[in-house]
Amino acid sequence: MDKETKRKLTEIQEVLPIVFRFMTVEKLTEVADIANDEQFSRSTSINTGFIIRTSPSRPIFNEHEEVSHTN
């Protein structure tokens, strides 16, 4: 971000709700990756085909089960 953009952004942050003072700024490439994902595609209704799911359902998480904090 160049200095002028940063100055403008700071000015805007100061007149918006306070949560805007803690904005997260990320490189645009990360957003582009998401945009290319099928989940976020610009969908229009005229497509064919549908997803067939064959994998079994996972077990239901038991609220009394001890939660593991690792993968």
Added chain:
Amino acid sequence: MILILSYDEWDSESEHVSRWLRKLNGDFIRLNANDFIDQSGRFTYTFDNSNAEFVLNGKAINFEEITTVWLRRWGNPSSVFSDQLGGRNQNTLNTFLDREWETLTQYLFYLLRDKKWITPPAALTDNKLISLVQAEMSGLQIPQFTVTNSKDRMQKFASKSKSVTKVLSNFQYVMLEDEVASVFTEELDTMRIRELPEYFYPSLIQERIDKRYEVRVFCLGGDFYATAVVPTGQNSEVDIKKAIKKEGISNRYMPYRLPLELEFQLRDFLNHTGYDTCSIDLMRTTDGTYYFIEVNPIGKFMFYSQCCNYNLEKLVAEYLLIEDGQRNQAKID
């Protein structure tokens, strides 16, 4: 016939539900807000004082044929014109186009007022603060909150409990040249409050819940499809969305069974809001208390559908067909 009202960007849910409706030979049409300003001739319409009609790819559809409306997403697409205008009159033109679109939308919804609505038009203006109060009236535990423009008031609130701040409504992002600026729920400690000016734009401060994990619930016709979002590793982010892209921290997503009493309270809440379908965010604390955080009547559900293998897009398609009278429960099963 089912009418799906949607948007052509950022809504893969409509697309996936539409695919299942086609597979199940459902009688439906999907129209995106953008279609209403289309000038290619593919889609035209007339809204008279007493009648209305769509013409889609040469086929006329009278409003009398429509029996059910699923208001999935909606918004003003007119900015595609105003963005091109620029200059000092852009604000005036934007305001004008907003009003034109609002008037058109209100009349469209008025013409469809006697149809069965899956997600009522009021959902488009859902108010998070009112929803919190309504949830509390249904017996759900909610985080304490206040909206203020005063640093002094904010300090007093924060002295009673750990706090967070977030937007009152919804905010997506600001596009910069090669970066994007986003807003998440943020922790608001005494240090951060001290640095604020005495008075500022109205802001929400809310009690921070010491969560053990979050639960995202997709609600459909009185049934609940819940996903536990369990932080792993050194994940201490207040907002789970921030954990998605950070190295070394992540969330585990698992199907989750809600306690019956909580389901009862959620159903009571949904009866008051009138939402057939919506997404609800909950948090569960280390002492086992569930907190209602917010409801999103048009929330995205595909991510949780795939994580937990719930197949929600198929369930929504089946629900629409049943509500529209095109199928009965026995035949679907």
